[in-house]
């Protein structure tokens with residue numbers, strides 16, 4: 173594809189070629205917030221007046237939680253500053269009165285000295301208070317951000333898996349992350365608003381005393397800029413939401429170019445120019461949107477400036493007429509000009525600050541919305557207790573469809589499976605047949621469809637059970653188990669992360685999984701950081717990682733061990749060792765659920781379930797499935813096919829368990 177044709181979005185109306193090719197469709201789109209969350213988008217003055225106090229209260233609550241003392245300091249300092257400004261303005265009025273009154277210059281100056289001193293003192297106090305406020309605000313801001321971030325992250329860490337896979341939830345997550353930043357900025361804006369409000373009240377008070385007609389004129393001068401900044405804020409907010417997924421996708425492209433895992437392929441397959449071209453394509457769509465916003469902002473700003481100019485001319489005209497007709501003294505007019513200038517500057521400031529505050533507040537509202545949603549979608553912390561010793565886990569006619577899945581087809585249909593305690597149960601079947609899905613339901617990560625059967629731990633339905641108890645009894649070495657970018661110690665110890673990490677237990681688990689050999693080769697043993705790109709970071713191989721994963725599950729020492737393709741990256745000796753250990757574990761009373769495509773490794777399972785397109789195709793012992801009389805052939809045919817694929821003359825490797833039926837060399 174030529175660079176010119178990469179991105180052809182027209183004013184956001186069409187999907188860019190980059191979006192279509194890489195992401196299969198439009199990412200920047202109108203999400204119809206008006207439909208369900210209209211309140212936040214109705215950014216007119218009235219809506220703002222109604223919602224802002226509530227949103228400010230959220231930020232104040234966060235600030236109070238973060239550092240109540242610093243918050244009090246800010247309040248007191250700003251309040252004091254406002255009062256000092258008001259007193260200062262009144263003192264200026266008195267000074268002007270004395271200077272413009274009768275008498276010699278020396279007499280007039282003499283009379284003005286006390287008021288002049290008051291101006292100086294209030295100015296000094298104001299400066300001191302400002303520095304106190306600046307220092308307290310500076311300390312408060314990062315704490316607010318931390319409290320907000322911690323709050324939403326702790327809630328999100330507890331939501332159901334289905335929420336994490338939901339793109340709407342993710343969109344909310346994006347803007348909520350921005351909302352935590354916004355909460356930080358709101359502290360500054362709240363302080364500024366408070367300050368401008370107080371100086372405005374002071375200026376307005378002085379103006380009203382001077383002439384009552386001057387106050388509405390002051391307000392009229394400020395209305396146009398209020399309108400323009402509100403409209404621009406609304407446009408920016410809508411645009412942010414339209415482009416939030418698009419922006420994330422653009423950042424993803426940038427990250428992929430420097431991603432460690434992609435690095436080899438980026439170079440060997442020369443993917444760099446391809447990614448860069450599309451990065452530019454995506455960025456150009458965003459740039460067009462930014463340009464559109466800037467033009468709109470400039471247009472509205474010009475209109476507002478014109479209207480403000482007219483209102484200013486009118487205000488000073490009225491002042492002139494009042495002077496001309498003797499409706500106002502010259503000294504008073506002087507103070508009025510000063511008060512109008514101070515007042516309109518404060519009002520302008522105030523409007524801008526309130527608009528900024530409101531714009532940030534909208535993201536804080538998203539943040540709050542995410543917290544509510546995350547609470548609603550949290551895994552319940554209550555439920556039925558599991559029996560002390562679970563005799564078995566049963567799937568009764570379980571049908572399950574992934575929530576929000578693009579295909580409405582169930583991933584499991586009418587599945588009946590029994591997993592007796594202390595036995596090895598193997599799940600086999602072709603790719604996508606539902607093996608991993610089945611274990612996710614078994615762990616309580618998902619629930620069957622409504623009316624789609626039950627998963628029972630003993631006689632407790634997982635839908636009603638206290639799920640933390642289920643999680644507490646399961647250890648899992650998933651196919652895609654997580655490679656934590658931390659030290660080797662943490663990578664094993666995280667299997668039991670509630671207490672302090674005990675090196676003796678970690679080393680014992682490592683020895684069990686054969687990971688002790690891996691640790692011995694690490695430059696700093698358990699303390700070696702397993703993440704390249706950081707100081708002292710070290711890289712280990714896929715098979716070495718797998719051993720650490722097994723050690724992690726071993727350390728967890730749970731009642732049920734789930735191993736999903738545990739040996740795919742292991743060498744033959746290590747593989748054999750893992751299966752010997754799995755047999756051992758079952759001997760010690762642990763229930764083992766083994767998912768594998770290597771059919772020879774399920775020969776020692778007590779029970780084998782063969783899944784096919786979400787259904788149980790057949791089940792039984794290895795002998796039953798291999799027997800043409802009792803087996804349907806689904807397992808037997810696949811087993812024989814695999815066996816034939818290996819060289820018949822190479823003797824099988826073993827770690828001591830002699831097994832003459834094992835297909836030679838398989839799994840190497």
Ligand SMILES: Nc1ncnc2c1ncn2[C@@H]1O[C@H](COP(=O)(O)OP(=O)(O)OP(=O)(O)O)[C@@H](O)[C@H]1O
Pocket residue numbers: 337574577578583601602603604605606607608609610651
């Ligand atoms: N998170 C998900 N959301 C939607 N659909 C999913 C999800 N995970 C799996 N599926 C679908 O469910 C079906 C079963 O997938 P599952 O991962 O359970 O298969 P599997 O038997 O473990 O496959 P494999 O042997 O390849 O690991 C597949 O059609 C897959 O597309």
